[in-house]
Amino acid sequence: MVLPSNDLKRYAVARGYPDEVLERLLLGNFSRWVWLVELLDRYSLQDPTRTPEVLAEAVVDATEHARDGHLLFWRTPTTCRRT
Numbered sequence: 001m002v003l004p005s006n007d008l009k010r011y012a013v014a015r016g017y018p019d020e021v022l023e024r025l026l027l028g029n030f031s032r033w034v035w036l037v038e039l040l041d042r043y044s045l046q047d048p049t050r051t052p053e054v055l056a057e058a059v060v061d062a063t064e065h066a067r068d069g070h071l072l073f074w075r076t077p078t079t080c081r082r083t
Helices: 005-014 019-026 042-046
Strands: 002-004 033-040 056-059 069-077 080-082
Touching: 002 005, 005 019, 005 033, 019 069, 019 080, 033 042
Parallel strands: none
Antiparallel strands: 002 033, 033 056, 056 069, 069 080
16 A cells, blocks of 8 residues: 555554564654555455454555665564665
């Protein structure tokens, strides 16, 4: 999904991200618009009683040229990086 970077930061706080992830996201100097790409557990998507489980995320600068795809931030269960 594409959204303003300030909304991404509010979204992260509302979802209860771990402190390490929040610190890196909230202090990030992102472009005004970003793409949030989530890798979801397909089995959690198939079960209507569960909230889809996000396995990993990437934040990409939405204002860059489509072929450039500048990665700003990514998170996996064991790693969190801001570029």
